[in-house]
Amino acid sequence: MKLPTNSILISLKIGIVSDGQYGERAFEQIRRRFPTEWILLPYPSSPVVDEIELTIPPCDLYISYLRHPDIAMELIRTGIPALLGINLGPGFIAQAHEFNPAVIGPETMCSVLPNTKFCQVNEYAKVFGRPVFYLVMDGDRIVWCKTIRGSPCGSTDAAASEISGQILDQEALSRFALSICHNCRAPRFGKTCDKEKAGIIHLEELMRALKGVNPKKWEELIQVLEKIGCSFPNE
Structure with missing residues (x-):
């Protein structure tokens, strides 16, 4: 399996637009792979x-x-495709689509897939979005967990590094999910995006990778994960 390099993809220029509260970690991650500009706009008091x-x-x-x-x-009125790292709700998105159909408010930034109608979003989502892992196993031990695609906040890389070298059991999965929640920048129990959902998404995709290399271990752990809300519709 050929793993992606960290070379910059020069075909797409991305603007991280912030009012100073969020977005710094996404900027640091994304600029390693795409030409990226930090755009600071005001946050009005009114x-x-x-x-x-x-x-x-x-x-x-x-x-x-x-x-x-x-x-x-x-920002949306510019007509440029936009991903909402802070999802302002379905009403806002419906209004935004009146001015710009290329606006996407993902459930979480780690749920984005390269299957939209917009090539700019798809190019970005080949690198950042719903995680994809590559696992090297030695029995029940994860020798190496490599992030192929991960969240722009960096939580995927951190959790993958921490679980490498560990015996894969329920306790290790709990630590993995807690690492995601700890490093995730989504609000806890947010209306449209939260840390717990990000943790579940990462567990689902780690298990997807596990099935390909250790089906027996996958069968053992999947029943536990389904009890906490993980779903595996294609399994």
């Missing part, structure tokens, strides 16, 4: 902003970590 004049550098794809809906909507 809940409603009537007149907005923003200077936004042109990019092929914006990833928005903006918390104020009026500022986020102004």
